[in-house]
Each structure stands twice: as structure tokens, then as C-alpha cells.
Amino acid sequence: MNGSKPKKVYFYGTCLVDLFFPDAGMAGIQLLRAAGVEVVFPQGQTCCGQPAYNCGYWEEARDVARTQVALFPEDLPVILPSGSCAGMMKVHYPELFHGQPDEAQVRAFSGRVYELTQFLVQVLGVKLTDLGEPVKVTWHSSCHAVRDLGLKGEPQSLIGQLANVELAPLARTHECCGFGGTFSVRQPEISGAMSCDKAADAEATGASVLLSTDGGCLMNVNGTLEAKGSALKVQHIAEFLWERTHAR
Amino acid sequence: MHAELEVHFRDSAAKALLDPQLRANFRRAMDGLMAKRKAQFPDPADLQDLRDLSTAIRSRSLLNLPDLLEQFEANCTKNGIRVHWAETCEEANELILGILQSKGAKTLVKGKSMVSEEMHLNAFLEQHGIEALESDLGEYIIQLDGETPSHIIMPAIHKNKDQIARQFSQKIKDAKYTEDVDELTAMARKVLRQKFLDADAGLSGVNFAVAETGTLCLVENEGNGRMSTHVPPLHIAVMGLEKVVARLEDVAPLYAILTRSATGQAVSTYFNLITGPRGTGEKDGPQDVHLVILDNGRSRIYADPQLRATLRCIRCGACMNHCPVYTRVGGHAYEAVYPGPIGKILTPQMEGVGVRHDLIHGSSLCGACGEVCPVEIPIPEILVRLRREATHTDAGSQVAGKGTGRTRTEDWAWRLWAGLLKRPRLYRLAAWFATRFGKALPAGAPLIQNWTRTRTKPVPARRSLQERMRSEAQSGGTRHD
Amino acid sequence: MTDATTSSAASSSARAAILSRLRAAGGGGPLPPLDVTVLERRQWPARERMERLRKGMEAVHTEFLEATPGNWTAVARAFCDREGLKNLLYGPGSEAGARLAADWAADRGAGQGAGGTQLMPYDRPVEAFKDELFNGVDAGFTGTVGGVAETGGLLLMPDAAEPRLMSLVPPIHLALLRASTIQDSFWSAVKALGWGRRLPPNALMISGPSKTADIEQTLAYGVHGPKRLIVILVDDLELA
Structure with missing residues (x-):
């Protein structure tokens, strides 16, 4: 079994994650290492290029994407603590580079991309042991993680392995939190209304923490909860899993 | 050029968001419709098979479109249906007016037709002294108030029964005030049955057009479609040119997925197949049936291999029922005949991607629409493509208004963005500044201000992940604990 | 008249322009295959088809009267009398209509229900009695050419003998359905009835009384068409 891993x-x-959730990034790396995997973290990482791609500025998106693909030359899995960015690199890079001279190279890269929980569950099959106090959490599924990347409950299954964690269902769990990248500043009223509704649904679960795979959603929901003065906290799934499963 | 970009979706959406009644009406309605659809598809594998089949049928129809249209026209003609073609809405309106005038028709009862909304037919006919009365209950309700549909399947979904009760008591002769839905329905029945009886002509849309038999298929629950098409002596049908499919057999799965996706019904009350006017010996049915086939930009959409998928649409409305934006702002905020996700890709392609620029950006690209679409139209991908078209003039593109949404500000913004992110050293420097001084950025700065109206300002961490990984590498350690 | 000619010229130039644009765009690629196994899966034995149809239609307020090949006209008549219907519109030229009329007359001859529901033949063009049809008829009786088990539904082919409006205008629609004619699905019915090859000017499927949910998604029955749909379900399965 281990041989194929x-x-x-x-x-x-x-x-x-780099700028706002570095702890989540560190936790993701630690989770991989704890599963017996060596982690290579190339310097020079910036952005997957999604914002420009989504706005139709494809030359600019490609320029940035090329510099990123070049950082991962070896035939190794590329793990991201984000469903949205993983979706961009896995699903949308092949579209973005369609007909480009380096299309084949980019496609090969895309084929190696995984979202963190997807990799932990599908490839590594990790088993977690809960060391934390009883806590009630709720789960926000990122739209891109589910619909672009095709995550099928991997994060929830990891949470399910934690004996002391109660996962409270979030109403309208598949509804967007309202971030949508540039959408949040181009259509601030609609985005804000969606965020407020999501925050209210999250609060109604009675959980003390809202978890997600995606920094964008977390930043959005957290900002909304803070503005409301809510006691509900948000946390990246990687950070939560690492904290619960490893003694400090 | 910039002035053309103003279409007010943001403004009208913002206004809608401030209307708690409207938001409650839509939230309740959409939650109900989503639950009903879900109940119709208990087996995800079965649903996927049905979607795949429906998508294949619609794709095949489009691949063969010109041949199928000609075959359809020939069979209609053989069956006694007079077929007319219109490139524009103006032409279609003139055609219909001509048909009505040639029969001396003064009153027209209408079954539900979104294409006739697209043509603004009612207003046109009224200018020419012909009364066009909507008979679908929802359409009738909004016509009483001079409104347009806020949903393609449930046109009056923005109203609650109190509002309708008030409206009926004021606008229907001898009507008393009641909030009882059965009584309200009975009032409309009484008015409209007399109209069906008296009308000189009836108009309908077409849900599916069958090439092999020359048949118009109409899906409905109320019976007003049958009344409009069978009671008056003249029936005029209007359809977009994309509606044709090869065989009646192909219609069966499309019909099955249409009603389930739309209103969560396994089947509609009526599925009406019209293959000609009153036949020899028949005692009722219209003496004349005319069909107007409308282009209005569809053939241009058809020319683009990716955008062609837009024309697979069977107008179920599931995309709007599942759209988090539509749910919050309702259909009128779009200021377009077709609201919601399908409208966001259809309207800009018909009217120009520049002028409807903020419609194509009025989406978080969450993908809920594409996920439920019964014919798998990749709405989010098409939105991204139209954003591209709005700001660029790629060779070979036939998209209406391509490049007219481009602004110097946005160009520069993305150039700067790429300039920074393709230079890791520059990014590292910027990240260093952001982590040290990001806190100091004023919450009222442009763009940030849009974020902070409902949220606190995001504050960068003290050290970036890359910085921490650099230190780790330099200290030679790979493990913290 | 001028309008009609002008529009026909405009129409044919529009036709040419549209078709040439569509042809210029090119077909582009092979036709995707059609995998109909999802439709073929929808199959049930005869008795189950009858139960499914009934369940599906009852869910949308259709009422059922159980009958046999021998007694269905009596069942229909008993219903009409029970409901106090003043008249029942029927098609004298159709097989079911003729049988209904014959038994009705025989009953009368036997002294039953002299003052009961009157049969009213639909034997003139609608123009001759449109007002009466809309305002003076209590119920319409039609046969069916089949039913659909999967979702529930009656298949009708109105014609000279059984005009289109009989199942639409009167407030009650009484329909005769023989269980042996119930198909698995609409798809299989289209094939069984040969509708894909040839269709009369009008054919339709009906699953229940006319309804709407346009006021606050609240279901209301009897909006424009019949307020009640009564199916006289003839169990002829043992014979078939």
C-alpha cells in the first residue's frame, strides 16, 4: 500500500495563504510531513493567475501562470491549501493555455495538482487521532473546490475522523459566500448581502468555528463576522486539523 | 465610450437589496423550488444520465440546425402551418401585425411566450390598436401592473399574495378584496374565459419544434396555452430558431428534464402537440396556424463554437432558481428580458458585451447554474469568455460589441498586476511591505472601501508563508515540533 | 393584403439570410451519440404500470373511478347523477361515445334516472355553440389512446369524432382509460403509438386538472381548463 504513495x-x-493565512500553509506542510511525505516549497511563488483569467485578461494571466508552472519542474504532486486555486491550476490552466506553444507542458503540470484534503484522503489515506477538547464546528464548502475541482466530501471525512469534533450542518451549504474575487468589489452590495446571509447561517449552527478549504471564503466570512461583532471564529481546515492532531 | 458601460445592474440590484419584502419573496420561492427539484432527482447517477442524453440531443440539434430548420419548415407547410422568418424583433412584430390585420383581428390572447417578451410584442400591437392580453395567470398579474416578468417560468414570483389581492381588488371590475389563492384564481378565470371566448386570435410560444413531423410542442399547467391555441380562429406561434429537434422521441427526455428542473414537477398538466390547423371534419381548432421563426442575434451566437452552447437552453429557469445573486436581487434588477445566469450570458450576446458589461461581471462564478443546468451549458465558462470579449478584440470573434467594455483603468490595473506577480523578487518586496505596513492601509481607500462596507479590513499576517519557509530552510530544520 | 405580401417577401429574404449564416458557421464535429438506456430503465409490469399511473395522477388531484369493460358506462352515469350534472358533452362519432350513448338510452328505456344528466352531442362546428360550450356545459367525456405510467398521464388524439375542446372547456373532464393501453413512459408511448412518424393536427398528454402556482407558489386547481379530471379506469388486464 505504502509503496504507491x-x-x-x-x-x-x-x-x-501566503499573506493572510501563513499558519494554514505551515499546518498543511506539517500534515503532509506527518504523513511521511517530504515537502518541497519552491520560493518565487506569487499567484495562480485566477483574477486576471476570470476577468478576461488572459495574456496577463498566462504571463503569471508561466512563472509559477516553471517552479515545479519535477514530476511530483503539487499540493495547494485551496480548492479555488487548485481548480484554476488543474481545470482552467489547460483552457487558458489551449493552443499555446507550451500547452503540453502546462497540461502535464495540471495533471499533478491536488487540493490538500483531496491529497490527504485520496492519495495518502491519512488516519487522524483527535487530541483536542470537544468542540462544535461547521463546514463551508467553497464553490470552486466542489464545482470546479470536484471535491466530494474529503474535508468532511477528515473532520469525521476527529472523535471530539461535532460537525454541525450549515444551512444552504452549497450556496456561495459572496466573495467571487473581483465580484466582491465590482458588486459590493450583492456580495455583501451574500456574505451577511452566509455569516447568519453559520452563526445559526451554534458552532464555535467555521472551517473551509479556501482563504478567500475565510477572509470574506471572517470580515463579515467581525464587522457584526460575532463570537464565531473562522479557521482554515489545515490549521484546524494540525492543531487537533498534534501536541504542541 | 465609457458612458455606454452604464447599465445600472449594480444600482438596481442595490435598490432591490434594500427591499425586504422582495428579498423575502424570492428567498422563500427559490428555497422551495430548489427543494422541489431535488426531490425529483433522488438518484444522482440517473440524473446525470438524463442530463447527458438531453445535452447530446440539444447538441445534435444545433449541429444539424440549418437542415433541421428546413425539414421542419417543409413539414409544417405540408401540415398547413404557414411559416415565416424574421431576422429581428422589428421584423417579427411586423409579420405578426400583418397576419392579424389580414384577418381583421383586433384582440389577441396570449399564452406564455418569452420570445414575445423579447420582441416587446404587446406594446407594439397596442400602438397599432390591437389588444394583446396575457392569459398565463402570472403574466396576467404583471400585465395588470404594467410590469415585465421577473422569472422566465414564474413571471409574478416577485409578488406575494397580499400584493396580488390588493391589485385584483383595485383593477378587476367588481372584485372584492381577498387573500384566498383559490378565490383570486377564480377571479382571473372568470375574466379570462370570456377573453378566450371572444378573442380574434391566440398567440403562443413553442417549447420544442419537431422537424420530422412538423410539430409545435407546448408545455403548460394552466390550460391557457390550449385555450389560446385552440379556441380562437387564428393561432400564431413564435419561436427562437434554436428550438428545433429532430424527432419527437428526442423531445421525451427533454420534456422530462424540463419540468423536473423548472418547477420540480415530474410532468406538467398538459403537453400539447400541435401539428396543424383544424383538419378535415374537425369541429374545433384554429382555421389558420402561423409560425414566426426569430433570429434576433441567435445565428451570430451560433457562429461561435463555444458560445453556441448558449443555444442549447430549454428555458427551464433552474439556473435562476439556484443562483445566489438572482435569489437576492430578483429578476427586474437585470433590466433584461431574460434574467439570472442564462440572461447574463444571453443578453450581452444579443445586445452587446460592452453595453451589458456589468451583467457579465454580476456573478461570483460560483458555478451553481452550470451544476444544475439540464443541458450542461457551461454558464461560468461562458461568462469568463464574455468578459474576455468585452475587453478584447480577438481576431475571428463575432461577438456583438466585442472590445467595447475596455477601459484604460482596467487595462493598467491588470498590466500592473501581472508586472508584479510575474516578478517574484518584486512580489517578495511587496509582500514584505504588505506584512509590515498592510495594517496601515486606510479602510476608505478605493476598492478597499467596497470591501469594508460590510466587512472588517483584512490584515496581512506579520510574516508571509514564503518568509517563514525561507527562515526554516536557512535554519536547516524541517520540523518545528 | 399589401401587408401580407410585403411581409412574405421580407420573410423569405430573412429566411435566406438566416440559413446562409447558419450554414456558414458550419456543423463542426461529429454528432454526439445518444445513449437511451436511462429511458429504457423505466419499465414496469402491466399491473404496476396501472398503479404508478394512478399514484402519479392522484398526486396532482386527478380522481379515479374503477370500472370493468362491462360496467364503465354505468360507472360514468352513476358519477354524473351523484354529482348532479345537468349535462355531459360527448362525441357521438367515437367508439366510446357511441357506446356511452347506447347504454345511456338503454338505461333510460329501463326506466332509470329519467330526470338525470342529459347527454349532449358535440356534433357541430364550435362556432355554432361556442357560448353554450363555455357557459352551458357541466362536463365533457372523451376516450384516450393510452396512458403513461412513469409520471402519470393520459394520451389523447382529438379528432372529428372527439373534438379538441371537449377535454378543455367544460369544468369537469371525464376520461375513459383502459389499463391495457398504459405505456411505461412518454418516450415508449411515442414509439408505441407511432407519434414520431405521423401526428394528427392535435395530440396531447394530460396529467390532471388545470392548475397554477403563480400566486406565491400556492397550488390552485381549475385556473383556465377543467377544475376536475375524472378517470374511468377500466381494468382489462386479465383479459389482455
Whole structure:
């Protein structure tokens, strides 16, 4: 069994994790290492290029994407602590580079991309032991993680392995939290209304923490909860899993 | 050029968001419709098979479109249906007016037709002294108030029964005030049955057009479609040119997925197949049936291999029922005949991607629409493509208004963005500044201000992940604990 | 008249322009295959088909009267009398209509229900009695050419003998359905009835009384068409 598991992987932090959630990035790396995998973290990472791609500025998106693909030359899995960025690199890079001279190279890269929980469950089959106090959490599924990347409950199954964690269902769990990248500043009223509704649904679960795979959603929901003065906290799934499963 | 970009979706959406009644009406309605659809598809594998089949049928129809249209026209003609073609809405309106005038028709009862909304037919006919009365209950309700549909399947979904009760008591002769839905329905029945009886002509849309038999298929629950098409002596049908499919057999799965996706019904009350006017010996049915086939930009959409998928649409409305934006702002905020996700890709392609620029950006690209679409139209991908078209003038593109949404500000913003992110050293420097001084950025700065109206300002961490990984590498350690 | 000619010229130039644009765009690629196994899966034994149809239609307020090949006209008549219907519109030229009329007359001859529901033949063009049809008829009786088990539904082919409006305008629609004619699905019915090859000017499927949910998604029955749909379900399965 262990023989088929990769011994070494790349880690791609993503810009939001790099600047706003570095603890989540560190936790993701630690989770991989704890599963017996060597983690290579190339310097020079910036952004997957999704914002420009989504706005139709494809030349600019490609320029940035090329510099990123070049950081991962070896045939190793590339792990991202984000469903949205993983979806961009896995699903949308092949579209973005369609007909480009380096299309084949980019496609090969895309084929190696995984979202962190997807890799932990599907490839590594990790078993977690809960060391934490009883806690009630709720789960926000990122739209891109589910619909672009095709995550099928991997994060929830990891949470399910934690004996002292109660997962409270979030109403309208598949509804977007309202971030949507540039959408949040181009359509601030609609985005804000969606965020407020999501925050209210999250609060109604009675959980003390809202977890997600995606920094964008977390930043959005957290900002909304803070503005409301809510006691509900948000946390990246990687950070939560690492904290619960490893003694400090 | 910039002035053309103003279409007010943001403004009208913002206004809608401030209307708690409207938001409650839509939230309740959409939650109900989503639950009903879900109940119709208990087996995800079965649903996927049905979607795949429906998508294949619609794709094949489009691949063969010109041949099928000609075959359909020939069979209609053989069956006694007079077929007319219109490139524009103006032409279609003139055609219909001509048909009505040639029969001396003064009153027209209408079954539900979104294409006739697209043509603004009612207003046109009224200018020419012909009364066009909507008979679908929802359409009738909004016509009483001079409104347009806020949903393609449930046109009056923005109203609650109190609002309708008030409206009926004021606008229907001898009507008393009641909030009882059965009584309200009975009032409309009484008015409209007399109209069906008296009308000189009836108009309908077409849900599916069958090439092999020359048949118009109409899906409905109320019976107003049958009344409009069978009671008056003249029936005029209007359809977009994409509606044709090869065989009636192909219609069966499309019909099955249409009603389930739309309103969560396994089947509609009526599925009406019209293959000609009153036949020899028949005692009722219209003496004349005319069909107007409308282009209105569809053939241009058809020319693009990716955008062609837009024309697979069977108008079920599931995309709007599942759209988090539509649910919050309702259909009128779009200021377009077709609201919601399908409208966001259809309207800009018909009216120009520049002028409807903020419609194509009025989406978080969450993908809920594409996920439920019964014919798998990749709405989010098409939105991204249209954003591209709005700001660029790629060779070979036939998209209406391509490049007219481009602004110097946005160009520069993305150039700067790429300039920074393709240079890791520059990014590292910027990240260093952001982590040290990001806190100091004023919450009222442009763009940030849009974020902070409902949220606190995000504050960068003290050290970036890359910085921490650099230190780790330099200290030679790979493990913290 | 001028309008009609002008529009026909405009129409044919529009036709040419549209078709040439569509042809210029090119077909582009092979036709995707059609995998109909999802439709073929919808199959049930005869008795189950009858139960499914009934369940599906009852869910949308259709009412059922159980009958046999021998007694269905009596069942229909008993219903009409029970409901106090003043008249029942029927098609004298159709097989079911003729049988209904014959038994009705025989009953009368036997002294039953002299003052009961009157049969009213639909034997003139609608123009001759449109007002009466809309305002003076209590119920319409039609046969069916089949039913659909999967979702529930009656298949009708109105014609000279059984005009289109009989199942639409009167407030009650009484329909005769023989269980042996119930198909698995609409798809299989289209094939069984040969509708894909040839269709009369009008054919339709009906699953229940006319309904709407346009006011606050609240279901209301009897909006424009019949307020009640009564199916006289003839169990002829043992014979078939």
C-alpha cells in the first residue's frame, strides 16, 4: 500500500495563504510531513493567475501562470491549501493555455495538482487521532473546490475522523459566500448581502468555528463576522486539523 | 465610450437589496423550488444520465440546425402551418401585425411566450390598436401592473399574495378584496374565459419544434396555452430558431428534464402537440396556424463554437432558481428580458458585451447554474469568455460589441498586476511591505472601501508563508515540533 | 393584403439570410451519440404500470373511478347523477361515445334516472355553440389512446369524432382509460403509438386538472381548463 504513495511533493502556498493565512500553509506542510511525505516549497511563488483569467485578461494571466508552472519542474504532486486555486491550476490552466506553444507542458503540470484534503484522503489515506477538547464546528464548502475541482466530501471525512469534533450542518451549504474575487468589489452590495446571509447561517449552527478549504471564503466570512461583532471564529481546515492532531 | 458601460445592474440590484419584502419573496420561492427539484432527482447517477442524453440531443440539434430548420419548415407547410422568418424583433412584430390585420383581428390572447417578451410584442400591437392580453395567470398579474416578468417560468414570483389581492381588488371590475389563492384564481378565470371566448386570435410560444413531423410542442399547467391555441380562429406561434429537434422521441427526455428542473414537477398538466390547423371534419381548432421563426442575434451566437452552447437552453429557469445573486436581487434588477445566469450570458450576446458589461461581471462564478443546468451549458465558462470579449478584440470573434467594455483603468490595473506577480523578487518586496505596513492601509481607500462596507479590513499576517519557509530552510530544520 | 405580401417577401429574404449564416458557421464535429438506456430503465409490469399511473395522477388531484369493460358506462352515469350534472358533452362519432350513448338510452328505456344528466352531442362546428360550450356545459367525456405510467398521464388524439375542446372547456373532464393501453413512459408511448412518424393536427398528454402556482407558489386547481379530471379506469388486464 505504502509503496504507491508518493514520498515527496511540492507545496504551493497561494497568494492569500501566503499573506493572510501563513499558519494554514505551515499546518498543511506539517500534515503532509506527518504523513511521511517530504515537502518541497519552491520560493518565487506569487499567484495562480485566477483574477486576471476570470476577468478576461488572459495574456496577463498566462504571463503569471508561466512563472509559477516553471517552479515545479519535477514530476511530483503539487499540493495547494485551496480548492479555488487548485481548480484554476488543474481545470482552467489547460483552457487558458489551449493552443499555446507550451500547452503540453502546462497540461502535464495540471495533471499533478491536488487540493490538500483531496491529497490527504485520496492519495495518502491519512488516519487522524483527535487530541483536542470537544468542540462544535461547521463546514463551508467553497464553490470552486466542489464545482470546479470536484471535491466530494474529503474535508468532511477528515473532520469525521476527529472523535471530539461535532460537525454541525450549515444551512444552504452549497450556496456561495459572496466573495467571487473581483465580484466582491465590482458588486459590493450583492456580495455583501451574500456574505451577511452566509455569516447568519453559520452563526445559526451554534458552532464555535467555521472551517473551509479556501482563504478567500475565510477572509470574506471572517470580515463579515467581525464587522457584526460575532463570537464565531473562522479557521482554515489545515490549521484546524494540525492543531487537533498534534501536541504542541 | 465609457458612458455606454452604464447599465445600472449594480444600482438596481442595490435598490432591490434594500427591499425586504422582495428579498423575502424570492428567498422563500427559490428555497422551495430548489427543494422541489431535488426531490425529483433522488438518484444522482440517473440524473446525470438524463442530463447527458438531453445535452447530446440539444447538441445534435444545433449541429444539424440549418437542415433541421428546413425539414421542419417543409413539414409544417405540408401540415398547413404557414411559416415565416424574421431576422429581428422589428421584423417579427411586423409579420405578426400583418397576419392579424389580414384577418381583421383586433384582440389577441396570449399564452406564455418569452420570445414575445423579447420582441416587446404587446406594446407594439397596442400602438397599432390591437389588444394583446396575457392569459398565463402570472403574466396576467404583471400585465395588470404594467410590469415585465421577473422569472422566465414564474413571471409574478416577485409578488406575494397580499400584493396580488390588493391589485385584483383595485383593477378587476367588481372584485372584492381577498387573500384566498383559490378565490383570486377564480377571479382571473372568470375574466379570462370570456377573453378566450371572444378573442380574434391566440398567440403562443413553442417549447420544442419537431422537424420530422412538423410539430409545435407546448408545455403548460394552466390550460391557457390550449385555450389560446385552440379556441380562437387564428393561432400564431413564435419561436427562437434554436428550438428545433429532430424527432419527437428526442423531445421525451427533454420534456422530462424540463419540468423536473423548472418547477420540480415530474410532468406538467398538459403537453400539447400541435401539428396543424383544424383538419378535415374537425369541429374545433384554429382555421389558420402561423409560425414566426426569430433570429434576433441567435445565428451570430451560433457562429461561435463555444458560445453556441448558449443555444442549447430549454428555458427551464433552474439556473435562476439556484443562483445566489438572482435569489437576492430578483429578476427586474437585470433590466433584461431574460434574467439570472442564462440572461447574463444571453443578453450581452444579443445586445452587446460592452453595453451589458456589468451583467457579465454580476456573478461570483460560483458555478451553481452550470451544476444544475439540464443541458450542461457551461454558464461560468461562458461568462469568463464574455468578459474576455468585452475587453478584447480577438481576431475571428463575432461577438456583438466585442472590445467595447475596455477601459484604460482596467487595462493598467491588470498590466500592473501581472508586472508584479510575474516578478517574484518584486512580489517578495511587496509582500514584505504588505506584512509590515498592510495594517496601515486606510479602510476608505478605493476598492478597499467596497470591501469594508460590510466587512472588517483584512490584515496581512506579520510574516508571509514564503518568509517563514525561507527562515526554516536557512535554519536547516524541517520540523518545528 | 399589401401587408401580407410585403411581409412574405421580407420573410423569405430573412429566411435566406438566416440559413446562409447558419450554414456558414458550419456543423463542426461529429454528432454526439445518444445513449437511451436511462429511458429504457423505466419499465414496469402491466399491473404496476396501472398503479404508478394512478399514484402519479392522484398526486396532482386527478380522481379515479374503477370500472370493468362491462360496467364503465354505468360507472360514468352513476358519477354524473351523484354529482348532479345537468349535462355531459360527448362525441357521438367515437367508439366510446357511441357506446356511452347506447347504454345511456338503454338505461333510460329501463326506466332509470329519467330526470338525470342529459347527454349532449358535440356534433357541430364550435362556432355554432361556442357560448353554450363555455357557459352551458357541466362536463365533457372523451376516450384516450393510452396512458403513461412513469409520471402519470393520459394520451389523447382529438379528432372529428372527439373534438379538441371537449377535454378543455367544460369544468369537469371525464376520461375513459383502459389499463391495457398504459405505456411505461412518454418516450415508449411515442414509439408505441407511432407519434414520431405521423401526428394528427392535435395530440396531447394530460396529467390532471388545470392548475397554477403563480400566486406565491400556492397550488390552485381549475385556473383556465377543467377544475376536475375524472378517470374511468377500466381494468382489462386479465383479459389482455
